[in-house]
Amino acid sequence: MDLHLHLGEEGGLAEQIYAQLHERISTDALPAGTVLPSSRELAARLSVSRATVVAAYERLAAHGLIRSRAGIGTVVTGQRIPAPAAPAASPLRPRAIWSAEHLAVPDLTAPATEFDFTVGVPARTRFPFARWRALLNDQLRTRTDVNYADPAGSARLRDALARHLVVSRGVRIASEQLVITTGAQQAFDIAARVLLEPGDTVAVEDPGYLPAYRGFLAHGARVVGVPVDSEGLVADRIPAGTRMVYVTPSHQFPLGMPMSESRRTALLAWAARNDAAIVEDDYDSEFRFTGRPLTPLQATDTEGRVLYVGSFSKTLLPALRVGFLGVPATLGEAARRAKFVADYGTGGHLQAALAAFIEDGDLARHIRRMRRSYERRHHLLIGTLREHFAGVLEPIESSGGTHMAALLTPGQPPDTILAARALAEGVNLGTISRWGIEGPGPSGFVFGYGAISTDQIPDGLATLRRVI
Template sequence: MDLHVTLAGRRDLSGQIYRQLRAAIVDGRLRPGQALPPTRELARSLDISRNTVGVAYDRLAAEGFLTGRVGAGTFVQEAGRASRRAPAASPLRPRAAWERVEVWPAARPPGAITHDFRAGLPDVGLFPFESWRRLMSAQLRPDALDAPNAAGDPAGLPALRAAIARHAGASRSVRASEADVVVTAGVQNALDLICRVLLEPGDVVAVEDPGYPPAHLLFRSLGLDVRGIPVDDEGIRVDALPRDARAVYVTPSHQFPLGMPMSLPRRRALLDWARRRDVVIVEDDYDTEFRYGGRPIEPLQSLDDDGRVLYLGTFSKIMRPVLRLGFLVAPPALHDAFRLARYLSSWHAELPVQAALARFVDEGLLARHIRRSRREYQARHERIAERLASGLPELSVVPSVAGLHLGATFPDGRDDAEAVARAQDEGVALYCLSEFAVTGPPASGLVFGYGAVALPDIDEGLTRLGRALRTR
């Protein structure tokens, strides 16, 4: 192994080596069982005598930090970790905003969870892993890694941006060319870029209430003034939008977390309001490739004639969350700024993954995967909606025809967090509506994801949930 040791002057060289190695062992930088370089090798790299290094090793061995094995070498001992010191207190402190930022979603609930209805989790078992591995393997060859574009355009590989423009245009009627697309590390990265390019600390951002927690948590962390705007059965209430808003973040095709689409009159009203107020609309179209009936919902971006809608999409919900790839569609006036912001923040997403995804789209594998997944998710969606309507009168289902989750409210306004806690005792994990509140009074209800629960397990899971709800 390479071991960094710095010697100052020519005095007490063995003592300097001893102290630096001891500190590395105590701090955990050198782990128990890890081999140290032979004394001859370390002496050569430091340009000192082998005996000087040997003295330091012997001293550490005498104190229980190292052990020698004949014919094998010198290794760190487990006992050396016992004297680890607490790190020194630092005067550095984060900005006050970070003291109020929370993590969402929380970790998997404790206990034995047998039926996982948490939203936002796709069924990774549906993903065509063998096809993806073939495409990734092709991109990990030396000739692919040394390609002329390996340095990376901050906006993403041209082949992937073109493929995304074609896919979004065909499947969602998004009006975009390759030049309009910026490849991102998911929706959260896209939101961060938008804030960098268009907003200043103190600007007012309107979000749906209830709404998507990571979005409004990010906005707050950047010093923006987040205002929660109530939603009804047609979507965000345009009449409640603040006059001083600089941006509006919405999920119009499948409201998160309730699940209903924004009506066409409401979408037109929002576009008209934004035009009059000179406001940017951020449209998060996160999972509507999975649509199960009714007329397709036109994105705000396709209705926008003024170029003030920024359209966000993600592949995490379609494929596998670990891929962390998404995209942003922006009007030409913002192309250079977004490219520069992407360069300054993280340069680009992983290039082999981008190249593999471009092939995945162009070979028709993405469309085939979506069709297959849609059939499976539709069966789960319909089964949950049917069971909730017939077997759980405590809940009122919010109409929804798309996505990977549906919402249901408690008409009696009961404590939904308590209901979720009781459900966990029955082995059922899900989210309560109240945890999605932004600034207004929390709604009472439950959110049912069906990406992580198989169709045969739904009935038993909802039976357990019903038992939990009636134990009051």
């Protein structure tokens, strides 16, 4: 086992080893059953005599905390130890920004419910785990370049991604303009690092995607919510002096409508007039079921003002934590440096497996399969809502994605109350009000249809109907 002990000047060496192991056993950092290194091995690692380690081990054994087991070695027993006295309160405090209400980490574990309309979760059971395992195993077996690499991402993955984006989204970004990120979230972070000075104004959609809001806020930006209507962000309402605008034009989060052509034109023109940047989050655009394909802002931007963000959280799995940022050529090197500063680059094995997954057509195949599946769920959901929730819920038209929203008609109890009642009956669904930026968003529900199977949707909605 990889056991790190720090031996300082104070106290005898055996005493220090004893105290540190004692502390780790009592806090469960070394839980029952852990096999400690042999006294010879630990002595060599710490550059102390073996007798020193043996003395420490004997003392721990005398307290019943470890014992020798034939054929295994020295094992932690798991005997309970009284909790140590509380450490002295530290005078250190985080910067005030970390107390901001919006920066609290929400509960990310979806409760296990019978009908799971969790938002932002793709169909886990349909992911090609066997193929993915094979690709990762292959990388672990054959990869020889195990050192640090280009922080922007492997050339192979960026090339594969650049080709994929042209075909799937009509987005032309040279691979040198792409940075592979830890999800879309890190793409927002890099965009902020590259472009924002402290106190700069960033405009986000209201209601909107709070994680992006948080990213800009934590950078010290002044983040303002700009209203959205049935056509998307109301460009005229962007405050003067705004340096960056964050939008989800393909599938507004959380409401789901696409941004209209005229609003897209207005937004690009606004950015040109005001010398601002646009962060386009195209997070689930590959699942489009109806209407004409919507060209991303990036593909119509003739001024080089759009930073294009994508994620594999919807097309593959959120747990992979892979996304990307495509920037105008003038920002390419700065974005690469920002990624380098942030974390030195995304894991090499993961990137190589993903590159092979794209090159071999697995990604396109998986997206096609899931698109059909999500389309069925989407139509079933909207059809059932129209039929059985008329006068209660007004579904918002959208052309794709993995979730849809519906507004509660006036006179209904707040969405939070109804969602809590639904949860008590085994239906987990999102509320729109929680995504408000300047205040609570409108009252309504967000139905994710990644986690729930098509078969369960009618019963889930019937249960919901009973609690409204």
